Structures are given as structure tokens and as C-alpha cells.
Amino acid sequence: MNRALENVVPVLTILAGLVVAWYVAAVLLNAPFQRDLDRRAGETPGTMEFIGKTLSQPKPTMPAPHQVAQNFFENTFLRKVTSNRSLVYNAWVTLSSTLLGFAFGTALGILIAVGVVHLTALDRSLMPWIIASQTIPILAIAPMVIVVFAAIGITGLIPKSLISTYLSFFPVAVGMVKGLRSPEIMHLDLMHTYNASSSQVFWKLRVPASVPYLFASMKVAVAASLVGAIVAELPTGAVAGIGAKLLSASYYSQTIDMWSALVAGSIVAALLVTVVGIAGRMVERSMGARPA
Amino acid sequence: MTVTEATAAASVVQAKGLGLTFRTNDGPVQALTDVNLTIGKGEFVSFIGPSGCGKTTFLRVIADLEKPTEGTISVNGLSPEQAREKRAYGYVFQAAALFPWRTIAKNIALPLEIMGVPDTERKGRIERVMELVNLTGFENKYPWQLSGGMQQRASIARALAFDADLLLMDEPFGALDEIVRDHLNKQLLELWARTNKTICFVTHSIPEAVYLSTRIVVMSPRPGRVTDVIESTLPRERPLDIRESPEFLAIAHRVRDGLHAGHSYED
Numbered sequence: 001m002n003r004a005l006e007n008v009v010p011v012l013t014i015l016a017g018l019v020v021a022w023y024v025a026a027v028l029l030n031a032p033f034q035r036d037l038d039r040r041a042g043e044t045p046g047t048m049e050f051i052g053k054t055l056s057q058p059k060p061t062m063p064a065p066h067q068v069a070q071n072f073f074e075n076t077f078l079r080k081v082t083s084n085r086s087l088v089y090n091a092w093v094t095l096s097s098t099l100l101g102f103a104f105g106t107a108l109g110i111l112i113a114v115g116v117v118h119l120t121a122l123d124r125s126l127m128p129w130i131i132a133s134q135t136i137p138i139l140a141i142a143p144m145v146i147v148v149f150a151a152i153g154i155t156g157l158i159p160k161s162l163i164s165t166y167l168s169f170f171p172v173a174v175g176m177v178k179g180l181r182s183p184e185i186m187h188l189d190l191m192h193t194y195n196a197s198s199s200q201v202f203w204k205l206r207v208p209a210s211v212p213y214l215f216a217s218m219k220v221a222v223a224a225s226l227v228g229a230i231v232a233e234l235p236t237g238a239v240a241g242i243g244a245k246l247l248s249a250s251y252y253s254q255t256i257d258m259w260s261a262l263v264a265g266s267i268v269a270a271l272l273v274t275v276v277g278i279a280g281r282m283v284e285r286s287m288g289a290r291p292a
Numbered sequence: 293m294t295v296t297e298a299t300a301a302a303s304v305v306q307a308k309g310l311g312l313t314f315r316t317n318d319g320p321v322q323a324l325t326d327v328n329l330t331i332g333k334g335e336f337v338s339f340i341g342p343s344g345c346g347k348t349t350f351l352r353v354i355a356d357l358e359k360p361t362e363g364t365i366s367v368n369g370l371s372p373e374q375a376r377e378k379r380a381y382g383y384v385f386q387a388a389a390l391f392p393w394r395t396i397a398k399n400i401a402l403p404l405e406i407m408g409v410p411d412t413e414r415k416g417r418i419e420r421v422m423e424l425v426n427l428t429g430f431e432n433k434y435p436w437q438l439s440g441g442m443q444q445r446a447s448i449a450r451a452l453a454f455d456a457d458l459l460l461m462d463e464p465f466g467a468l469d470e471i472v473r474d475h476l477n478k479q480l481l482e483l484w485a486r487t488n489k490t491i492c493f494v495t496h497s498i499p500e501a502v503y504l505s506t507r508i509v510v511m512s513p514r515p516g517r518v519t520d521v522i523e524s525t526l527p528r529e530r531p532l533d534i535r536e537s538p539e540f541l542a543i544a545h546r547v548r549d550g551l552h553a554g555h556s557y558e559d
Contacts, residue, residue: 186389189357193383194406195376204402208393287393288434 022065023055029062030054063256072260084240087264093241094229095268097157101164102225106218108165109172116173117180117206118198134170138163138228143235164228168221175217179210211287215280222272230265242268304368304458304490305331305354311362312349322515323349327363329509329518331492333457336484338493338501339509340547346516347494347509351460354492355383367458379407381458382451386466388443390435390450397422397431400450407454421449424483441472445479452487459491465500477503478532485528498551502526502544503535510550520550 034054038045045053055064063071072087079086112130115122142163149159183205191201233243242265249257285291310327313320324346331337339347352358353365356372367375375381382403390399397418404414422428425445435443444464451459465473477500484491495501501508502524510520524543526534534540 184389186385186387187391190383190385190389191406192357193355193376193381194403195379196406200406204405205391208391211393288395288436289392290434290436 019065026060026062026064027051027054030057030060033057033061059253060255063259067256068259068263071256072263075257075260076264087245087260090240090242090245090261091264091268094226094233094243094265097160097232097241098164098222098225098229098268098272100157101161101228102168102222104161104165105168105221105225106172109169109217109221110176110214112169112173113176113180116177118202130170130173133166138167138231139235141166142232146232146235160229160232163232164225167224167228171217171220171224172214175213175220176210179213179217180206182213183209208287212280212284212289215276215283218280219273219276222276223269226265226269226272302333303330303366304333304335305329305365305492307350307353307363307365309363310350310353310360310365312346312353312358312360313362324353324360325362325515325517327518329521331490331507333490334488336491336493336504336506337509338495338505338507339511340495340498340501341511341519341551342496342513344513344516345511346513347511348462349516350511351462351492351494355381355460379403379454380456381460382454382456384444384448384451384459384461384464386463388435388440388447390443390446392435395432395434396427396438396446399435399446400453403450403454409454417453417455421452424452424486425449426479439472441468441476444468445476448480448483452483457489459489461491461493463494463496466496473497473500474532480504481530498544498547499535502540502547503530503532508543508547510547512551512553519553520546522546522550 031050031054034050034057038050038053054060056067060067075085075087079088081088081092083089112126116126117123145162145166146155146159149155149162180202187205187209188201191205196204229241230243230246233241234247242261245261245264246258249255249261307327307329310324310329311322312324313322327346327350339350341347349358353360354367354372356376365372368378368380370378370380390396391402394402400418400421401414404417409417418431419428422431425448427442427445427449430438430442430446435446438446448461448464465476468476480491481504493501493504506524506528508522508524509518510522511517512519522543525539526543
């Protein structure tokens with residue numbers, strides 16, 4: 001109980017600080033527009049009344065936390081989940097392409113790592129391209145991928161999730177290369193004294209040794225996948241998803257909607273990272289890891 | 293059959309003019325020069341010397357973990373590589389080198405899995421070697437749940453599991469404290485007596501070498517070479533207090549002299 005409190009108190013302190021800073025920022029950023037409105041209406045409100053008004057504009061420059069919270073609550077819990085205004089529905093659309101892309105990306109990353117570790121030629125030829133691939137801005141690639149796939153008749157989930165794959169294979173590939181190369185010389189020597197074949201060394205030593213690296217890199221990859229899925233929805237005219245919601249809200253200056261979509265995205269990201277973390281801990285525990 | 297052929301047949305390890313030079317960025321380093329040594333079946337041979345004298349390198353050459361650059365060496369009458377392919381030896385490293393994701397029983401099963409020993413046979417073998425090193429009851433523990441001494445015993449059990457006649461041990465007790473080390477030395481002697489294996493044992497402890505060995509090979513660095521080979525006159529049956537006997541002290545003295553002669557402390 002006390003330990004739980006010790007963990008929660010610092011987090012809550014930071015959160016409270018952020019909320020206060022957010023309110024201050026909201027007042028400051030919304031003040032010029034509010035002053036403008038008041039001048040045109042010929043009103044001279046008192047300080048407290050003025051501050052209240054800056055925090056309740058319908059399309060504020062910077063929405064106040066309670067406005068976002070209210071919008072988030074309404075769009076998450078008070079709407080039918082099938083409604084295209086529901087955040088649950090939009091989050092699900094994004095989540096499905098995130099998960100598909102993440103699965104592809106993890107598989108691709110592992111495959112590349114296995115190749116790189118076993119074939120010197122691949123190590124030399126592929127690795128620089130893999131690193132270069134991540135320097136290309138995803139926003140530039142995304143529309144091209146979608147357009148090219150649409151031209152050959154593939155639309156919808158697959159091209160979107162490929163953007164996620166593009167972002168998520170990289171951390172997995174790099175992590176797994178490191179993981180598969182992590183066995184100590186002594187363990188490799190030991191296998192050599194048994195005259196073990198390279199497939200035995202791979203399955204009995206390299207793979208189990210790489211598991212902690214795999215989950216650490218999957219945590220990064222799943223968050224990158226979500227970013228990929230959201231970005232993929234922006235230039236494609238997607239009708240649903242967190243990205244689509246962000247884009248349409250920005251067209252109509254519905255800043256509160258934008259912020260609550262952002263909050264939904266962060267919650268999905270936090271959940272995904274947590275789930276991968278828990279899965280990793282369970283697998284490592286079943287492999288005899290010392291409980292932390 | 294001539295006498296030399298007979299000894300060659302009975303010898304487990306035979307090195308003639310063996311040398312190994314490592315190429316490094318600072319130029320060649322002579323790890324071993326002109327080592328001539330024959331180790332017979334059932335012997336317990338210790339290699340002792342300061343660091344850099346090539347004792348571990350020699351063990352690694354026997355194990356085909358290093359290739360010699362001069363001379364010849366045979367293991368069971370074969371080249372080290374052929375001997376390794378026939379799984380002629382068990383190797384015990386300085387650290388236990390257990391796989392952390394395997395239980396103790398599964399760690400001991402590792403060489404058996406690799407060598408394709410059938411499932412039905414594995415269980416009995418694991419039980420037997422765990423009993424040999426006094427670890428019965430710890431089958432399902434993970435390495436981190438065991439003390440350093442127990443981990444090293446598990447790694448010895450792993451090296452015994454596939455019944456190689458030759459055991460190569462590279463400072464296996466070097467990282468353990470004196471009390472645990474005494475205990476394990478005694479157990480190792482008992483194990484040697486029960487299994488009649490040939491043991492090559494690298495150490496830098498004089499009492500350990502004298503207590504365990506039938507023969508002590510004293511080595512010296514720069515270049516790594518053999519400076520003295522001492523036959524032990526101690527009986528095979530050795531209680532721990534034999535280490536206070538005059539005979540023991542005389543051998544220890546000769547080992548110490550050999551180490552001093554081969555090693556200049558001025559440089």
C-alpha cells in the first residue's frame with residue numbers, strides 16, 4: 001500500500017504541475033482573441049470573469065483541460081461505439097492497422113536480424129540501407145505508398161498498416177541483431193566443445209538470449225506503429241481513425257476535438273506499450289528470470 | 293609394438309614441439325613455445341603458472357578452441373578437431389557458464405540434447421551426474437537461485453553428463469572463496485577416484501595443484517613454456533589434512549621454486 005503510494009505520488013505531482021501550466025497557457029493564449037471579442041461587444045469584464053471566458057471559448061486557440069476532458073468523456077462513453085464520432089470507434093480503426101503493421105514489422109525485423117547475423121554479406125549490404133530508410137520523412141513516403149497501392153487496386157487496411165510496418169521493423173531489426181549477438185564468448189565456446197551445429201547454436205543459445213532484447217525493441221516498435229498508423233491516415237483522406245479525426249478537426253478549427261483525439265491516441269499508445277511490457281515480463285518469468 | 297607406440301596408445305594427450313603465436317596489433321605474441329608433454333589415461337595433471345604463461349591456451353588447444361601454429365598434438369590419438377567432433381572431452385570454464393533460462397537439470401541436459409541422446413536415457417544420466425556432484429534436489433532451480441560453488445558444481449555435472457573420458461578444467465574454482473574451494477577440491481578428488489577420468493586442471497594456486505594432481509606442470513610466461521614437470525609422490529587417497537604433511541610441503545616448495553626460476557620479478 002505504502003509502496004503503491006510512493007510510486008503514485010511523484011507521478012501525480014508532475015501531473016498537477018502540468019495541469020496548472022496548461023491552465024496558465026490556456027488563459028494567456030486565448031486572451032488576445034477574448035479581448036478582441038470583448039472590445040467589439042463593448043464589454044469590460046472583471047479579471048475573474050475574463051479568465052472564465054478565456055477558458056470556455058467554443059473554438060479556443062488552446063483548449064482548457066476541463067474542456068478536453070469533457071469532450072473526451074462525451075465522445076468516449078456517451079456515444080454508441082459504432083458512431084463515427086465515437087473516439088472508441090476511431091481508436092479501434094487506428095488500432096487495427098497499428099496491430100497489423102506491428103505484426104508485419106516485428107516479423108520483418110526478426111527476419112532481417114536473422115539474415116544480418118548469419119550472412120556477413122547481408123550485414124555489409126543491408127544494414128546501411130536499413131538505417132538510411134529511417135532518415136526518410138514518413139510524411140513524404142506515406143502518400144506515395146497509399147497512391148501506389150491504390151493504383152494496383154489495394155486500398156484500406158493493408159497500405160495503412162504498411163506505414164506502421166515501415167516504422168516498426170527498424171527498432172526490432174536493430175534490437176534483434178544485438179540480441180542474437182548477445183551470447184558471451186564462453187557460451188559460444190561451450191557450444192563449440194559440444195560440436196553443436198549452427199542451427200543448434202541458433203535455437204538453443206542465440207534465440208533464448210535475444211528474448212529480452214526482442215521485448216525491449218517491441219515496446220519502441222509498437223509506439224512507432226501507432227504513430228505510423230496515425231500518420232498514414234492524414235494524407236489519405238481516411239474517413240475514420242485518430243489521424244482522420246485530427247485532420248478533420250483541424251480543417252474546422254475544432255481544437256477541442258483535436259486535443260481529445262490526441263488524448264485518445266496517447267491512451268492507446270500507453271496501453272499498447274504496457275501490454276507489450278507485461279507480455280515481455282511474463283515470457284521472461286517463464287524463462288526463469290529473477291523476479292525484479 | 294614398440295614401447296613408444298604403446299605409450300602413445302595409452303596416452304590421452306600427446307604434444308610434440310607445440311607452439312602457438314597470436315598475431316596482435318602490437319606484433320606477434322608467443323603464447324606457447326616448444327611444449328612436449330604426454331598425459332596418460334587416468335592421470336590428474338595440473339598446469340600452474342602466472343598469468344600469460346599459456347596454461348589456459350594449452351587447454352584450449354587440446355579442446356580445439358585454438359589452433360597451434362607449430363608442432364603437433366593428438367587427443368586420444370586423433371587431431372583435436374576430430375576428438376572434439378567425437379565429443380572426447382568435457383570442458384569446465386572459469387565461470388559456470390550456465391544458461392540462465394534453463395533450470396539446472398535442463399542445463400545438464402544441453403549437451404545430451406545436442407548430441408542426440410534419447411529422451412528416455414537423459415533422465416537417468418542427469419540424475420546420476422547430479423548425484424556425483426551432490427546437487428540432488430536442485431533439478432528445477434534456476435542458476436541464479438544457486439550459490440557460486442553450486443553453480444560451478446552444476447557446470448562440472450554438465451561436463452560429465454556425456455561420459456567423455458577426458459575432463460578439461462580451466463581454473464574452475466578460481467572465483468570461489470577458500471572454504472568452498474577446499475570442499476570442492478575434496479569432492480573433485482572423490483569424483484576422479486570414482487569415475488577414473490583423465491583430468492587436465494589449470495590453476496594458479498600452489499596448494500590446489502599439489503593437493504589434486506598426480507603430476508604438476510609448471511609454466512612460465514614470455515614466451516609461454518613448460519619449465520618443470522613434477523611427479524607427485526602423494527598417495528591417491530588424500531584427506532584434506534595431507535596438506536600439512538612434510539611430503540606435501542616438499543612438493544609445494546618445488547613448485548614454488550619452479551615458478552620463481554621461470555619468472556623474473558625484476559621486469
